Amino acid sequence: MTDHETAVRQKDRPWLMRTYAGHSSAEASNALYRQGLAKGQTGLSVAFDLPTQTGYDPDHVLARGEVGRVGVPVSHLGDMRRLFEGIPLERTNTSMTINATAMWLLALYQVVAEEQGLDEGALAQLSGTTQNDIVKEYLSRGTYVFPPGPSLRLTTDLIAYTVHHMPKWNPVNICSYHLQEAGATPVQEIAFALSTATAVLDAVFASGQIPPERRGDVVGRISFFVNAGVRFVEEMCKMRAFARLWERITRERYGIEDPRQRRFRYGVQVNSLGLTESQPENNVQRIVLEMLAVTLSKDARARAVQLPAWNEALGLPRPWDQQWSLRIQQVLAHESDLLEYDDLFAGSRVVEAEVTALQERALAEMDRIEEMGGLLAAVESGYLKGQLVASHAARRARIESGEEKIVGVNCYETTEPSPLTADLDTAVQQVDPAGQSRVVAALEEWRATRYQPPFNHPRPCKALERLKKAAAGTENLMEATLECARAGATTGEWAGALREVFGEYRAPTGVTSTAAAVPSWDGGRLAGVRAAVDRTAADLGCGRLRLLVGKPGLDGHSNGAEQIAVRARDAGFEVLYQGIRLTPEEIVGAALAEDVHCVGLSILSGAHTELVPDVLRRLRAAGAADLPVIVGGIIPDGDAKALLRAGVAAVFTPKDFGITEIVGRIVDEIRQASKLDPVEVPA
Numbered sequence: 001m002t003d004h005e006t007a008v009r010q011k012d013r014p015w016l017m018r019t020y021a022g023h024s025s026a027e028a029s030n031a032l033y034r035q036g037l038a039k040g041q042t043g044l045s046v047a048f049d050l051p052t053q054t055g056y057d058p059d060h061v062l063a064r065g066e067v068g069r070v071g072v073p074v075s076h077l078g079d080m081r082r083l084f085e086g087i088p089l090e091r092t093n094t095s096m097t098i099n100a101t102a103m104w105l106l107a108l109y110q111v112v113a114e115e116q117g118l119d120e121g122a123l124a125q126l127s128g129t130t131q132n133d134i135v136k137e138y139l140s141r142g143t144y145v146f147p148p149g150p151s152l153r154l155t156t157d158l159i160a161y162t163v164h165h166m167p168k169w170n171p172v173n174i175c176s177y178h179l180q181e182a183g184a185t186p187v188q189e190i191a192f193a194l195s196t197a198t199a200v201l202d203a204v205f206a207s208g209q210i211p212p213e214r215r216g217d218v219v220g221r222i223s224f225f226v227n228a229g230v231r232f233v234e235e236m237c238k239m240r241a242f243a244r245l246w247e248r249i250t251r252e253r254y255g256i257e258d259p260r261q262r263r264f265r266y267g268v269q270v271n272s273l274g275l276t277e278s279q280p281e282n283n284v285q286r287i288v289l290e291m292l293a294v295t296l297s298k299d300a301r302a303r304a305v306q307l308p309a310w311n312e313a314l315g316l317p318r319p320w321d322q323q324w325s326l327r328i329q330q331v332l333a334h335e336s337d338l339l340e341y342d343d344l345f346a347g348s349r350v351v352e353a354e355v356t357a358l359q360e361r362a363l364a365e366m367d368r369i370e371e372m373g374g375l376l377a378a379v380e381s382g383y384l385k386g387q388l389v390a391s392h393a394a395r396r397a398r399i400e401s402g403e404e405k406i407v408g409v410n411c412y413e414t415t416e417p418s419p420l421t422a423d424l425d426t427a428v429q430q431v432d433p434a435g436q437s438r439v440v441a442a443l444e445e446w447r448a449t450r451y452q453p454p455f456n457h458p459r460p461c462k463a464l465e466r467l468k469k470a471a472a473g474t475e476n477l478m479e480a481t482l483e484c485a486r487a488g489a490t491t492g493e494w495a496g497a498l499r500e501v502f503g504e505y506r507a508p509t510g511v512t513s514t515a516a517a518v519p520s521w522d523g524g525r526l527a528g529v530r531a532a533v534d535r536t537a538a539d540l541g542c543g544r545l546r547l548l549v550g551k552p553g554l555d556g557h558s559n560g561a562e563q564i565a566v567r568a569r570d571a572g573f574e575v576l577y578q579g580i581r582l583t584p585e586e587i588v589g590a591a592l593a594e595d596v597h598c599v600g601l602s603i604l605s606g607a608h609t610e611l612v613p614d615v616l617r618r619l620r621a622a623g624a625a626d627l628p629v630i631v632g633g634i635i636p637d638g639d640a641k642a643l644l645r646a647g648v649a650a651v652f653t654p655k656d657f658g659i660t661e662i663v664g665r666i667v668d669e670i671r672q673a674s675k676l677d678p679v680e681v682p683a
Contacts (some may be wrong), residue, residue, distance in 0.1 A: 142556015260523025
């Protein structure tokens, strides 16, 4: 081949390049999206805030401190208009990370598209994705609202609607991303995700909304959203195993003959919770390795990639940080020669052996789930959650022992001062704390004026009543949801109407069913903490020390809380952990009723600045000011200092990876609060 032929070799089309973005308000997020598109993004990825994800309006008590924190608040049609103002939806591929309220957000999106002038034919050309995978919310992310049965109905109704009316839309993105962050091994990630996909397809076909001849159209629109960790060879093999198993399932279980409809179509966000607060500059090379896992192999290459920013373990990334991550993708796609070659791993004995092993083990796990009665039964029994908590506990134990090394965390910890974090207060995006009050004021104005010109929405009461009637029956819920959107209903009103019919749900925590997590290597350290727990209980004259682990607000990332609860239990504590989504009032009430010796709060959403002081105020008002409160989460240094000044006993962030040491510190705080002499715990 000549030099000229090398220069003109045909390149494959790059994957869609997105940046997961959204915060503060619809207007601020719209500006962010326009900036991203101008910098070369080829698709949008919308992050919604937790109230929007869980079906609450910004003025709901559970929304306090959460509005605009981890995404954009979208309370009604007016917000969705402003979110996409000046962005032509017919030419935009939009991914929306939304699950329990996916139907509502897609309805708002469709109505905005109609207002942009799209007729029925143009609406059919809309492209994008609603994540709409409710199962993983019960297992990892925590933004579920309704029980599993009604939730699966919302998913299936949305799939059926889009197949008939928006055939280019991906109505569900089976999401194993958060499963990995909750502890899933590659085998569990494959098995749980594919079991979810089959449960969804079985429900869609059983609903009678899809004629047999269009089954391929449904299967062909199923997409997946996966995670890629730093073990990039294993992760690449995982993706090849995913693709082969999906091809087999769609052919054998559903009889799909068209190979294009059997293709494993997936997008990816590489691992975020694996990024470190210590030496955060190391996160850049982690992100690159993780991206290679889903791009190097042509036969299993991602269709869309979004990368986290180097500083996500510190707080909310700034636009410059997100631009850096986008440029990483662009350099690989446009400067390297990766896209000029066929699959680099075809015929590799090493890769084939690993892929085969992953397939066999994943199929065995899928068979186990089927034997339990299927996926929903495995969710409701707590089996799946328990498996994830146990896997995560085992990995944490390997990190603490040094068996699994993380550079800058448990090895090579000596470092030069980093110019990237010289000023921690400016190293991350700061969300204006007054933003929530502005969003609430705008919501109140919407409610007061939605019936007036220029909008003249019909009053939403009739639309909401129709929605409840449809929910109590069997008709597809999308048309009633569209009517609510056009009537100016709010996110909280839509979800509230369905709550009246479907009820709410509290998923199993997986904590009580998890076996002891710490192997024999930690016997000395854990035994020392256990001895301190027993001595402190004896000194206080109580049977056992009691620890309340609470998650105030809407943050559903429960991994850290679960690991603290499991390790504290193994150390001899009586642990009270009720799961996610509690108000400060409920947490304080439980602490007083159970006469606990310490309260541990876990918040990763950034709402600690409002929710933790509220817990402290309520404890003081109840005469329990001496009860030690500890806090864990992604908490900037300035916020940590403010919490300590406010009365928090200790603050733990991702750099504090030694869980046994954290539990030992809890014992120290209990002894100090009780005016007991300190005890020595073996190092």
